[in-house]
Amino acid sequence: MIARSDLKALLPEDKCDIDRAEAIVKLGYPDIEPVLPELLEWMQDLNWPVAHVLLPFLAKIDSPLIPHIRYILGTEDGEWKYSVLYHIVARSVQLKEAFRHDLDRLAQNPTPAEQTANLHLLARDILAGHGPRFPLEDDPR
16 A cells, blocks of 8 residues: 555645646555545535546545545535535445435535535435436446
8 A cells, every 4th residue: 555645745736736636546446545535625626627537536436435525514615515415425325325314414404504505405316316417427327
C-alpha cells in the first residue's frame, strides 16, 4: 500500500488539476483509501473539472465510503450533501441501505437549510427507487 504522505502529494492541487485526479484514479481502490476524505471534498462543487474525473471512480467504491459520507451528511453544506447523495448514494444499493435512516429523516423532517437545498425532495426520490436521471460517463445504463 502507498503511504498516506505519498498519496497526499498526488492529490489535485486545484479545481483544474485533472492530471493529478487521473493519476489518483489510475492507482485505484483500495490503494487510495487513506485519502478518500480529501477526494470527496472535490464533490463540493460539481462544476470543478476534477470532480468530473473523480466522480465515476468514487461512485464505484460503495461501502468503504460510509464513514466519509456520514461525515458529509453531518455538515451544513447542502450542495455537498446533494452531490454525494445524488451521484454516489443513489447509485449504490449498499449505500442506500446504509443511509436509509438518514434518507428517511431528510424526506420527513428536513432542516430549513436542507429544504432550501432540496435535500428532502432528493431523499424522497432515492427512497422511491428513482436514481440519478443521467448516467455517469462510463456507466453502461
